[in-house]
Amino acid sequence: MRFLRHGLAAVLLVYSSLAAAVLEIEIIGAGENQIPIALVPFGGDEKLSAEINGIVAADLQRSGLFRLVDPAGKSPHGVEEVDYADWQVRGADALSIGQAGVLADDRIEVQFRLLDAVKQIDLGGHAVSAAKGQVRAVGHRIADLIYEKLTGDRGVFSTRIVYVNRQGPRYKLIVADSDGYNEQVLLSLNEPIMSPAWSPDGSHLAYVSFENGHAAVYVQSLYTRQRKLIANFEGSNSAPAWSPDGALMALVLTRDGSSQIYLVRPDGSNLRRMTFSGAIDTEPHFSPDGQHLLFASDRGGSVQIYQMAVSGGPAERMTFGGGNNYSPRYRHDGKAFVFTHRENGRFYIATQDFESGQMELLTAGGWEKKPSYAPNGKLILYASEGRGRGILATVSSDGRVKQNMFTQSGDAREPVWGPLP
């Protein structure tokens, strides 16, 4: 069992303001082996270049895997202008160079190359373009390309997250970029909203709303904003989860007694009951191969994580030991899962490897709930608290780097990391 070592590295504050919202990001800790990289200002449009490189820099730093090296006035734009030895002396293992500008059709475009200063080789070039106003998307894309080239893992900076913002009686369902910017309000109600769940292709969200006076499950398109009520039985209808192929949803209903897991098509048809425990079975999540479900149940007395086959049959208990465990979610490779662990009144984010069965605590404990993996399994998004408010937070899967995201106002709750675009 390992705890996040607090105060082991610099605390970095990134303040940034947008027209719509003020977001503050606090980064605590650092990865074991950080790659030193210089983001050289692009040629062409200087202001655009600075804006884009600022987004790339923030993304790379948030991952905990990079350290930024100051280009100190040097700005080569072509490979032939690069003095590799000089960058090595400055301590940069890699550097990015290029051109940024606005095209004739008003689109913005960046042509950039990533260079390995140690091996003194060109790691390849890319042209990234997007509609005017999509500067952040361009920055995230470049950060993804750099991250992928230098770490070998899939970048997740271009992904989105969903969460619920609660302010007094007002609940908002919010979709944002993975760094918390670019917030879009999908739904705003004076009744609770909870348990948002992404469809596998990122086009729809399922969630629980109380607008009918009780918990009911809706599915809403992110594009057309159209909503469909898919489960509105007597009692509570909740905890929606999509199968990886999008053909099925798991839900929790109380229509036949206690909270039990059911399967249904996303249009609400073909309902069939999955669990028959008579206890509370809730928070189902599909394995990446679609064959199993993890869920939380108090059938054994305390609340623990169980796994069962989607084809039916008995459930196997996955977590043992003291305390209660809630909100399980598989990692993208299906080899581990993340969950909320509660012990002695404190809530922790924990992971467990299926093979070893070992639980690992990733956070120091407090009010940390509802974790979900980034699509590359390297970061975990969860709900935390700070300065008297509910906030969003991430922790690297090794527990070394933590990030707190203070979004505008109210309490951020129930975050879930979305799929790859």
Add this chain to the structure above:
Amino acid sequence: MKKLVMSVVLVNLLAACASHPPAETPAPVTETAAPVAAPAPAAPVAVDPLNDPASILAGRSVYYPFDVSTVQEADKPLVQAHGKYLAEHADRKVRLEGNCDERGSNEYNLALGQRRADGVKKMLELSGAKAAQMESVSYGEEKPRASAHDEAAWSQNRRTDLNYAK
């Protein structure tokens, strides 16, 4: 980077509780079928016991220890009295609203709140109420009556409210 363990996560939810009657006071008086012409300072005839602040029926909330969903001994007479009242007033309908403190996951608490409300419903039924007179729902931890983050607040939030239809 030390943090207060149980420091505030939720703020200012009093407004969300506005629809619940406070624990110690009776629900707002509802107009009933008995038309008394006079303003009736102390009308002795045909008073709905539901509106009598001295009646056990004035109590509209049942409270629970942490992670418990069975009606406690102390609250059984209250639930049984409401069951008897519903049996004698077939036209009355009641909504049972289960609530939880904020400890646990939102979804687990939703399930626990439903189990609390269903437990009250079952006891009302045993005391004579008909299923058609009752609806049980859960708000989980989403509508706390007390917004602080300590046992004093949590003990207020672990409850089932009996909300009579107007």
